[in-house]
Amino acid sequence: MTTTTTSASGANRGVRVIDHQPAGPALYTFGGVPPVAEIRPGDVLRTFTEDCFGGAVRTVDDLPSEVCAQFNPVTGPFHVVGAEPGDTLALHFAAIAPARDWGMSATFPHFGALTSTHTTPTLQPPLEERVWQYDLNLQTGTVRYAARRSDFVVELPLDAMLGTVGVAPAHGEVRQSIVPDAHGGNLDTPQLRPGTTLYLGVNVPGALFALGDGHARQGHGEVCGVAVECAMHVTVAVDLIKQVATPWPRIETDTQLISIGAARPLEDAYRISQQDLVGWVVELTGLELLDAYQLVSQAGQAAPGNVCDPLYTMHAAIDTAVLRGATAYGGAHRRLRALVRPMR
């Protein structure tokens, strides 16, 4: 592992840039592990994340169950100076860029939404384990799907995202990196794109965030359980909102506010995300509770992130325009976006 600290020049002169290249044993949990580096609010972190297979699946003949001992490594954890329980960590993703010109996907035994699983068991044999390789073209911004049992080939839009970003959980818990919950983790939502800001409640001193599981793209719900998995170069601006709690993960884009719920059954992930968004709207607009409920009922958007992980995720979104200029978290998203714009 090497961590290099430099100071940006030019338009964002004065911004401290931390370059961190992961080394040593991979990390598979949120919580329970000392930090690999220290970051100050206002710093920009540049790092690398391996794909969910730890880079071990490189051809269609590499079956994950044979070549992988563990899944979903994350890079980190990073200690944020001054972060205390009750604060909110803001992570603005300036860049999430594929580190290779290929991505891999697979069916995996007893994992996915259209198979019986470990926790929805049946007596049926598993589906075949099969691997697909995608060619990524950063120039055209496309991802090439190629069937395994015919010559069907089609180009899909590249839509890079991070599947897994989280902090150390509350209550002294340590969770596997494949688990999404209130601490973030394996949210697997395509909403976590470049240009967005993720807000996570801080549970332990230093927050101890980690990130990984890049996807060149994924469908809604990640139905087979695996996206177009891809190592990523990530640039993230880090900030801290002191003494503001965030109960569930939230995302801000240039045009939307998004709440994320993680639960089973899926309607509970829906309920959590919608209730969090209703409460957020109350806070930002001063609307009375049922008035906010009504507004979200007509203006809200929703989609599943994953319907395959230990907890399912759904997001609830509303256009900030609908909220007539309300500003979340003191304008953190706009400030961070401005900070890193020259660096992208």
Next chain:
Amino acid sequence: MTTTTTSASGANRGVRVIDHQPAGPALYTFGGVPPVAEIRPGDVLRTFTEDCFGGAVRTVDDLPSEVCAQFNPVTGPFHVVGAEPGDTLALHFAAIAPARDWGMSATFPHFGALTSTHTTPTLQPPLEERVWQYDLNLQTGTVRYAARRSDFVVELPLDAMLGTVGVAPAHGEVRQSIVPDAHGGNLDTPQLRPGTTLYLGVNVPGALFALGDGHARQGHGEVCGVAVECAMHVTVAVDLIKQVATPWPRIETDTQLISIGAARPLEDAYRISQQDLVGWVVELTGLELLDAYQLVSQAGQAAPGNVCDPLYTMHAAIDTAVLRGATAYGGAHRRLRALVRPMR
């Protein structure tokens, strides 16, 4: 009730147009009732649908629990000449236009996703029953939200749709119009917009379809249980695809194929819609099953329709472009769209 049959002139000369104005007692079920009119494949039906309150909620002081004895009237049923079990009914919605310049919404006791309900009971008292009135502006294409407990007002896009379209169920069942299931019914999905074609499997001779529950717009999942409810003028072109079965409701737009699942818990609605779409892709492209699963996993879209009705709904969608020119149902959508284009 009056039903008038005319023959269109001009560009769609020769198309039989049936004008049906509902009269008599309202209909609250799918199945179990004789048809109000007969329609031939190729005909265009023009009709009117009342709102889910039967038009009885006209001011914010009209509480639904006080002014409505029943909910969700539908117009029909219509007998389609020649429809037999095992066929597919195609309904192309040329127009879904608000019949009034206002719409109503409400919270209703023990109904909605953020309250305990009849089937998710708790010991807590219900939320307050409250009504909101929306002004519709067809010129600007907007719907005006006005808070009840403050002066917050905001314009939202008009996005008219029908919440409830279905046929008589299979197995001799009769279902309330508020229930969505394999026969269609109260799907409450914003995907059912003007310009789309809905495909429903036929279960009884004549299909006996009915429609209603217009929404000037709704959020994803209809979280409070009630959309911007609005009476509608509807123009629908009717066709029949003989000897082709359709297990779950499907929608075709100019750019997408959409499967709809209805079930509880919500993940089952997701599973149904995704599995139906995977099978549809297999049929249209010749892709092997797991290859289609993989393609849908990366290219598929999904969102909840309702998370409040007796069964929840989700849709799974894929761009037809991804399927490299595959044509569903022998091109029924394009044919129907062309048929009615001059009439809109």
Next chain:
Amino acid sequence: MTTTTTSASGANRGVRVIDHQPAGPALYTFGGVPPVAEIRPGDVLRTFTEDCFGGAVRTVDDLPSEVCAQFNPVTGPFHVVGAEPGDTLALHFAAIAPARDWGMSATFPHFGALTSTHTTPTLQPPLEERVWQYDLNLQTGTVRYAARRSDFVVELPLDAMLGTVGVAPAHGEVRQSIVPDAHGGNLDTPQLRPGTTLYLGVNVPGALFALGDGHARQGHGEVCGVAVECAMHVTVAVDLIKQVATPWPRIETDTQLISIGAARPLEDAYRISQQDLVGWVVELTGLELLDAYQLVSQAGQAAPGNVCDPLYTMHAAIDTAVLRGATAYGGAHRRLRALVRPMR
């Protein structure tokens, strides 16, 4: 069909006995069908119910998917003179006796709790369809299980019950007989034994109750989807409790009060049954709501009926002794038991 009316003599002199032998086409729905016979409150009905296979599965080589066109026939419906919506029908099961010395069970494709199903679909092939034959010994009160792939044989206790008893549903609905819901129907709970009284809310004039689906025994949840299916001779005393509503099916035994919920997911069946029992305890004891909640929390019993039908069922039970002598429905259970005791 033949219906004979006689008057009992001896100890229950004066009780009208209606002997009804089903004939003609089998019935597969609750609702939508005219009655086959009329019964007065206080009458005793003696009838026959076919097994869920309509008697067509008679050897282990009779695969249900090949020999059955429909499943779960019920006997009825019976019109109860004077029954009106808002009343409660009381059915006391004096006898549920196997009509044959064998019963059949099976695995059925995509049906059961440990397989993917129509509404929890996966891409996996179905489990093998296989039939098991059980020898019933009424003398020893046993049911003989015999493995199909080895010589393992074991005797289980005979514990006869009816899987399906219901009335016509509310709101003009007609439901398949395999569906359990507030109207009763395919409850599939082993609690519906001889000696119990079932209470069902009346939704239509005459109640129109029907019954069938006898089981020589079943495990909790009916995990493979099929019990030891068996034709039955049934003796049931019928009574009416006027102007007392019953929202969900309830059972009274000599020692317990039982509420039944039907819903998906399974926790909602649990919630419904527990909430109904809490409310019933409030009504019978005068306990304040949370005090009753607390009492049921410590003294209540619960088990699944089925985890395979279109809606799952669970029951909530409490010993009447715990309620210090409270009497449900004006003592209907004790009165009906006394009425038929001489007839068993």
Next chain:
Amino acid sequence: MTTTTTSASGANRGVRVIDHQPAGPALYTFGGVPPVAEIRPGDVLRTFTEDCFGGAVRTVDDLPSEVCAQFNPVTGPFHVVGAEPGDTLALHFAAIAPARDWGMSATFPHFGALTSTHTTPTLQPPLEERVWQYDLNLQTGTVRYAARRSDFVVELPLDAMLGTVGVAPAHGEVRQSIVPDAHGGNLDTPQLRPGTTLYLGVNVPGALFALGDGHARQGHGEVCGVAVECAMHVTVAVDLIKQVATPWPRIETDTQLISIGAARPLEDAYRISQQDLVGWVVELTGLELLDAYQLVSQAGQAAPGNVCDPLYTMHAAIDTAVLRGATAYGGAHRRLRALVRPMR
């Protein structure tokens, strides 16, 4: 903390007895903490467990939300010498005896099955927080319920059990003690009575088991979220079954084999427990898979443990008599029972 080691005399001469009195800060997790004592296979542990309130709720005026900072302390963890991942830990509960003559229960805001909760949120206010005190009479074996809003009093049978027994989780996870899962934990099943043996798969060297959350009794599903909470004196004989894995918690009684599933939705807890039991029956009897499925379908019992914790639990049980003399885990239950019988 004091740990005293003595050697039993008399009938169980030679058995090492470890007396452990907890001291120091309470433990609220499984995993992540060094052991407090070391136990060898064959040892008997005598210890004390506080109630789920840490003993802080002593009168009906002590509201848990005011007097408790954390919930559900456990005693341990204990290191079992020689335990390795892939082994099974056997814990035979010779005694679970109330340590006080009173127990406490409560409604707690947004916790329980008949209220909205943290993960099934609604916009409704919480139920009232209220405390009930139970008098325990060890002589009569009864627990006295007393209403708070009336003078209703009733005696219920004492049926002491431990709600929480588990080992350190797999994959380096640390879980709160209120969570049940494959590692055991907060199973909250009344099946964990004196005289039973609990089998848990070992995930880390030494197993690191802990126990607590005694209940003087609880209803099925623990519907209000809180049982009759009671500090306990516990005597447990510890054994190790080397190189035998146990995927989900299992219990053996003198007459039954029991598998426990933990999941949401509740049907998944049912599926897990039934599938585990089917597999266990295959292993013990040599029955082919579907033959075992069929046998469990007719002979199996099931009930909910909790329907309120982060994961719900259900158990699946079968009488060992039905398995014609099959012996689980090499007869560990009978051996341990014999070992401690003289000590009870």
